[in-house]
Amino acid sequence: MKKKKFTIAVTGLNAIDSPGPGVPVIRALRESKHFDVRIIGLSYEALEPGIYMHDLVDKTYQIPFPSSGIDSLLTRLKYINDIEKIDLIIPNFDAELFSFIKLVDTLEKKMKIKVFVPTIEQFEERHKVNLEAFGKKHKIKVPYSRTIFSTAEIPALKDQFTYPLVVKGKFYDASVAYTPEQAANYFNKITAKWGLPIIIQQFVHGQEVNVTAIGDGNGNTIGAVPMRKTYITDKGKAWAGISIADDKLMSMTKKMIKSSKWRGGLELEIIKTAEEDYYLLEINPRFPAWVYLAVGCGQNHPEALVRMAMGEEVKPFKKYDIGKMFIRYAYDMIVELKEFEKISTLGEL
Amino acid sequence: MPGSKIIFNGPDKTETDLKLAIENNSLIHIDHLDELYLIKELAVEMNKKPRVAIRVNMDTGVYPIWDRFGFNYENGQAWDAINKIMLNDKMELVGLHSHIGTFMLSPNAYGIAASKLSDLALGIKKKYKKNIQYLDLGGGFASKNTLKGSYLQGVDTSPTFDQYAEAISTAILNAGFVEDELPLLLLESGRSLIDEAGSLLGTVISNKRLSDGRRATIMDFGVNILFTSFWYDHKISPAQDFSQYTEDAVLYGPLCMNIDVIRENVTLPPLKRDDHVVVHTVGAYNMTQWMQFIAMRPAVVMIDMNEKAHVIRNRETLDSIESAEVMPEYLKKFKL
Amino acid sequence: MNIKKNIALSDSGFVFDPSSGDSFSTNPIGLEIIKLLQNGKSADDIKKHITGAYMTDGDSFEKDFYDFVNMLQKLKIADGAEKK
Numbered sequence: 001m002k003k004k005k006f007t008i009a010v011t012g013l014n015a016i017d018s019p020g021p022g023v024p025v026i027r028a029l030r031e032s033k034h035f036d037v038r039i040i041g042l043s044y045e046a047l048e049p050g051i052y053m054h055d056l057v058d059k060t061y062q063i064p065f066p067s068s069g070i071d072s073l074l075t076r077l078k079y080i081n082d083i084e085k086i087d088l089i090i091p092n093f094d095a096e097l098f099s100f101i102k103l104v105d106t107l108e109k110k111m112k113i114k115v116f117v118p119t120i121e122q123f124e125e126r127h128k129v130n131l132e133a134f135g136k137k138h139k140i141k142v143p144y145s146r147t148i149f150s151t152a153e154i155p156a157l158k159d160q161f162t163y164p165l166v167v168k169g170k171f172y173d174a175s176v177a178y179t180p181e182q183a184a185n186y187f188n189k190i191t192a193k194w195g196l197p198i199i200i201q202q203f204v205h206g207q208e209v210n211v212t213a214i215g216d217g218n219g220n221t222i223g224a225v226p227m228r229k230t231y232i233t234d235k236g237k238a239w240a241g242i243s244i245a246d247d248k249l250m251s252m253t254k255k256m257i258k259s260s261k262w263r264g265g266l267e268l269e270i271i272k273t274a275e276e277d278y279y280l281l282e283i284n285p286r287f288p289a290w291v292y293l294a295v296g297c298g299q300n301h302p303e304a305l306v307r308m309a310m311g312e313e314v315k316p317f318k319k320y321d322i323g324k325m326f327i328r329y330a331y332d333m334i335v336e337l338k339e340f341e342k343i344s345t346l347g348e349l
Numbered sequence: 350m351p352g353s354k355i356i357f358n359g360p361d362k363t364e365t366d367l368k369l370a371i372e373n374n375s376l377i378h379i380d381h382l383d384e385l386y387l388i389k390e391l392a393v394e395m396n397k398k399p400r401v402a403i404r405v406n407m408d409t410g411v412y413p414i415w416d417r418f419g420f421n422y423e424n425g426q427a428w429d430a431i432n433k434i435m436l437n438d439k440m441e442l443v444g445l446h447s448h449i450g451t452f453m454l455s456p457n458a459y460g461i462a463a464s465k466l467s468d469l470a471l472g473i474k475k476k477y478k479k480n481i482q483y484l485d486l487g488g489g490f491a492s493k494n495t496l497k498g499s500y501l502q503g504v505d506t507s508p509t510f511d512q513y514a515e516a517i518s519t520a521i522l523n524a525g526f527v528e529d530e531l532p533l534l535l536l537e538s539g540r541s542l543i544d545e546a547g548s549l550l551g552t553v554i555s556n557k558r559l560s561d562g563r564r565a566t567i568m569d570f571g572v573n574i575l576f577t578s579f580w581y582d583h584k585i586s587p588a589q590d591f592s593q594y595t596e597d598a599v600l601y602g603p604l605c606m607n608i609d610v611i612r613e614n615v616t617l618p619p620l621k622r623d624d625h626v627v628v629h630t631v632g633a634y635n636m637t638q639w640m641q642f643i644a645m646r647p648a649v650v651m652i653d654m655n656e657k658a659h660v661i662r663n664r665e666t667l668d669s670i671e672s673a674e675v676m677p678e679y680l681k682k683f684k685l
Numbered sequence: 686m687n688i689k690k691n692i693a694l695s696d697s698g699f700v701f702d703p704s705s706g707d708s709f710s711t712n713p714i715g716l717e718i719i720k721l722l723q724n725g726k727s728a729d730d731i732k733k734h735i736t737g738a739y740m741t742d743g744d745s746f747e748k749d750f751y752d753f754v755n756m757l758q759k760l761k762i763a764d765g766a767e768k769k
C-alpha cells in the first residue's frame with residue numbers, strides 16, 4: 001500500500017548547544033511507517049542549522065518573531081500556505097506557542113492546517129507562575145513557591161523557606177541561592193534579562209528525572225518515556241541520557257495527563273527525593289529536544305502526534321526499551337554563502 | 350450630574366468635601382478609619398444619614414497588593430469597619446467596593462475579588478439581616494497596549510471583556526446569594542474604556558546616527574505629552590506611503606533631557622523630516638498627566654460617529670500659562 | 686572615500702566583506718550607490734546621477750548620502766572618515 005504524504009511545517013530548527021526540538025522531531029517524522037512527509041522548516045534566524053540540513057528539511061521560510069504579534073505571524077503563514085499547502089504545523093518553542101494556540105481556529109477552519117497543541121487553559125495553568133495552583137488542582141507535589149517583585153521581599157523569605165532556594169525567571173533561567181545575598185544577586189541578574197516577576201521555589205534535594213510524553217486531549221497518555229540525564233552541558237542541557245524504569249514516575253505522568261486532559265507533546269521535569277517523593281519542577285508544553293530517545297526506545301511520539309492531528313485513532317504505546325541511551329554530538333556542516341544570502345535576503349531557502 | 354449619582358472615592362476627602370457629599374446624598378466610599386469617624390461626626394452635626402460603602406483591599410493572587418487603599422479583607426480590618434458602621438446606625442452601608450490594581454492581566458483576580466466582597470455581603474446579611482445594594486469592583490481592566498518588558502503584544506495577550514465578565518459573574522453567582530437578593534454590579538473601568546479611542550499625531554523633526562551607529566529619529570512630541578511611554582511600547586505607524594524596507598531606530602522626543610525616549614527600539618521604514626506618524630492607543634492617562642514643559646500642549650480633536658472633527662480642547666498658547674501667574678507688586682516695576 | 690577592495694555584491698542587496706566574513710543587506714538604492722562608489726565615482730557624480738534618475742532634490746540626497754556613507758564606514762565596508 002502506498003503511504004500518504006503530508007506537508008508538515010516545523011519550527012525549532014536551532015540545533016545548537018541549547019537545542020530546539022525541531023530537528024529531532026523531523027527525524028522522527030521521516031522514520032514514520034505510516035506516512036511520508038514533505039518538511040517545511042519555519043525559522044526565526046538565518047543561522048538555525050536545520051535550515052541547511054537539506055536531507056531533513058525540504059524548504060525553509062523565515063517567520064516573524066513572536067514579539068511582533070499574532071497578526072504578522074498569520075500574514076506570513078498565509079503566504080507560505082498559499083505556496084506549500086501545509087497539512088500540519090508542529091510548533092516547538094515555548095515563546096511561540098501562545099500565538100499558535102490563539103491561531104488554532106483560524107488555521108484549522110480557514111486554512112485547513114491542523115495544529116495539535118494544548119488548549120490555552122492548559123498552557124496557562126502549567127506556567128511557572130501558576131505551577132503551585134496546578135499541583136494543588138491535579139494533586140501533584142510541587143515545591144513550595146512564591147512570586148516576588150522586589151529584593152525587599154527577600155529577607156522575609158526565611159520565614160517560609162529554608163535555604164537553599166531556587167530563584168527563577170518568568171520564562172527562562174534558574175539559580176540555586178544558599179544565602180539571602182545570593183538570592184538578591186540572582187534576582188537582579190535574572191530580572192535584568194527576563195523582567196518581573198521572579199519565582200522563588202523551595203530547593204528540593206534529590207535526583208532530577210525527565211519524562212517526554214504525549215496526550216490525546218481526552219485524558220489518555222499515548223506515550224511516555226522517562227529519562228535521567230547522565231551528562232549535562234554548562235547550560236544545564238542534557239548531553240547524554242538514559243531511559244529508565246520507574247513505575248511511580250509513569251503513574252504520576254499518566255495521572256497528570258489524565259486530570260489535565262493534556263493535548264499534544266510535553267516534557268515533565270521532576271525531582272525524586274531520597275524518600276522516593278516526586279516533586280514536579282516544571283512542565284514544558286511541547287516535545288523536548290531529546291524526544292528522539294523515545295523513538296529509539298520504540299515510541300515514535302511525533303508520528304503519533306501527526307496521526308492524531310489527522311484524525312486517526314492512535315492506540316497508546318504499551319512499552320518502551322529501558323536502558324537505551326542518547327548521546328548528542330556536534331557536527332560541522334559546510335554551507336555555501338549563497339544559501340545564507342538567500343535565507344537572509346529573501347527569507348526562503 | 351445629580352450629586353446622588355456620584356461616587357466619592359479616594360484617601361483625600363476634606364471636611365468641606367464630605368459635607369458637600371452628604372448634603373447631596375452622594376455615595377461615599379470610605380478609605381480609612383479617620384474618614385469613617387469624621388463622617389460619623391458630620392452625620393450627627395448635619396442630622397443626615399450618609400450613604401456609604403467601604404473600600405476593601407485583598408490578596409487576589411496579583412502582587413503587589415494595593416493594601417494602602419481601604420480596609421484589608423484577610424486580617425479582618427474590613428469586617429471590623431463594617432461592624433463599626435452597622436452598629437452605630439449613623440450611616441447607611443449601601444455597598445462594598447474594591448479596586449484591586451490597574452492593567453490587571455488576570456481575569457481570575459477579579460473572580461477572587463468578587464468572591465471576597467460577596468463573602469462580606471453575605472456576612473452582613475447573616476449578622477444584620479441587611480442586603481447590600483451593590484458590589485463595586487472598581488476598574489483596572491487592561492487595554493490593548495503592550496507593557497514595557499512584555500515579550501508578546503498586548504493586542505494578543507490582554508484578556509477580553511468576556512473573560513473578565515465570566516470570572517466576575519461566575520464568582521458572584523456561585524457565592525450563595527438568594528436569587529432576588531443579588532446585588533447590583535458596578536464597574537469603574539477607566540483605561541480599558543478610553544485607551545483605544547485616542548491617537549496622537551506627530552511629526553518628525555530630524556534623523557541622526559548615534560555614536561554606536563544606531564538610527565535615531567526625533568519627534569515633536571516627547572514624554573511631556575506622551576506620559577504613558579514610560580510604561581508602554583506604544584505602537585507607532587507612519588501616516589504616509591512608505592517602502593517595504595525598514596530599519597531599527599530609537600525614537601526620541603524634543604525635550605532637553607536624556608529620559609525623553611518614546612521607544613527604545615522600534616522597527617520603522619526610514620522617516621524624513623516633516624513626515625507624520627500616528628501613535629496608537631493613547632486615550633488613557635495621557636491628557637490627565639501631560640505636563641507643560643518646553644513645548645505647548647497640542648489641541649485635542651474629537652471625531653464623531655459621522656466622521657466629523659470637532660476641536661474639544663484648544664492648543665495651548667503663552668496666555669494659557671500666563672493667565673494663572675501673578676506678578677508681585679515690587680517686581681512689576683523691574684526694568685530689564 | 687573608497688569601498689574596500691573585494692567587497693562582494695549580489696543583486697538581492699546582499700553585501701559581503703570577505704576580509705571579515707561580515708555580511709549585510711541593503712535596499713536597491715543602497716546597492717546602486719555602493720556600485721557607483723566601487724566604480725570610483727565621486728560624491729558629486731553620484732549626486733548628479735541619483736538626482737537625475739530619481740525624484741529627489743540635492744539637499745535630501747546629501748543628507749541621506751552622508752548618513753549612508755557613515756554607515757558604510759561604521760560597518761567597515763568603506764574606508765574610514767576622510768583625513769584632514
Ligand SMILES: Cc1ncc(COP(=O)(O)O)c(C=O)c1O
Pocket residue numbers: 358448450451452487488489490537538539540541
Ligand atoms: C477607585 C478607582 N476606580 C477606577 C479607577 C480606574 O482604573 P483603570 O483606569 O485602571 O480602569 C481608578 C484609577 O485609579 C480608581 O482609583
